[in-house]
Amino acid sequence: MAQREKGTVTSLASLVSAEEAQKAAKRVEGSIAEHQKELDRIRHFISDNNNLINHIQKLPDELHHDIMVPFGKAAFFPGRLIHTNEFTVLLGEGYYVQRTSKQTVGILQRRGEVLDSQVESLKAMMLDLKAEASFFGSTAAEAAEGLVEIREEYVEEHPTERMSNEADSEKPDTSSSSKVHNVEVASEDEEYARIMSRFNELEKEELETEHVDEDTDFGCSINKHSFEQLKISEGHLLGNSSLKQNSESLGQSQQNSAERSTVEILNVQQVPEDNYLRRESSPQKGTSNSTKPLPQPVKEKAQAANASKSEISDVKATIETGFDSTKAFTGSIVEHAHGLLANAASETTSSQSTGLRTSKPVSRFKMQRGSR
């Protein structure tokens, strides 16, 4: 599978050996322990500070307190504290200042705030280190399990979306409504768009299966020729009016489907960070172009479809451009042609299918929907 991609597949164990990751994890654990000690020390300071604040607040309550006055480190005198509202506080650098109880409490509280901020920064550092340690641990485990890393260049996800958007804006008869819808749709919830894409995909499958039954009804319009015509008209809408662009647009659409298939293959490989994964609805379809889940733009289109028929036909066109040209197409193509007709019909060589489409496009679409 990997050979078919531009991406590379590397075993995680070849990049990081499990032992080294474990060593790194242990080292980080060690520094966490050091930080923990530092944290405990500062917490001890904080509790001391708080005790001292309480103590100092109570001291001025009495005129004097009987204490044992320390005399050196090994001796005491019985004595008492006097002048209980006068404190001499060290400010640092050998400077002392005389303060009252309240002022001293203020100084101590500010010291406490500094300690608190130190605790906060230590905690943040420890959280970082813990995250690092768990990352190393999981890396070691993954390397031991033989996980592989898959990298691939980013590929434009929805080439057809832009194409159809341009087509919309250039269509004079639908531009007013479709533009507004496009803007609204763009702001729609992605989740909703995803669900809609799933619906759309299922509808499309249904259409394809039904097509076999209804083949006789639309026989004239469902052939390769009409599909080619569609390509031509699309090419025209994009500003490529010459028929030479026909083959180009076909090639483009095929390339698009090829790109999508690579995206799908990526999904199947289950890279956890891959955004595609969430979008992926049925991995077993990965190798088949025709059943490929439709990208987001199509879903957005589908929402717009409720408002105008031409929008719907546009959506169908978007869907089908991603397909193999050998696939047969049903009434949906017919609907698309209807949308295009206003400006495209004159340029394209008119065929019987075109004529047929012009007569009753809307009712046919309805018929198709109704038959489901």
Place this chain on the structure above:
Amino acid sequence: MDSVRQLKVQRYEDFVDRRLKPDLVRAIAERDKVFESQKIFSDLRKSIETLEKNAATSLRTMVNLGSEVYMQADVPDTRHIFVDVGLGFHVEFTWPEALEFISVKEARLAKQIDEYTLLIASIKVQIKMVCEGIQELLQLSSA
């Protein structure tokens, strides 16, 4: 034969690194503690002698409440002093009694220091001897 010798050298080195050197560090730390208390008592003796000289019966001093916050303290009678005699016991002495106790205590501390100095020296000798032994083994093996 060489491997046996190698093993012996290894064991001697382990003995030096894991037994003798930690012992030496511990003995030095113990001796430093004793030095410290010796200094405390000599300070106390000097202070009491100063009080005696000045015949100060009352004293006003500053008490450290913690975090370098001080408050004034008044000692109305300095003739009786409580001295730490060890194990958390404080004994009430008069000045001469205190001085007598301090001299006894200082002699005891000096003796302890001598003991520790001896211990440290003997540990150092042991380390040196084992190192010599290792050297001898290596010389034999190389010869």
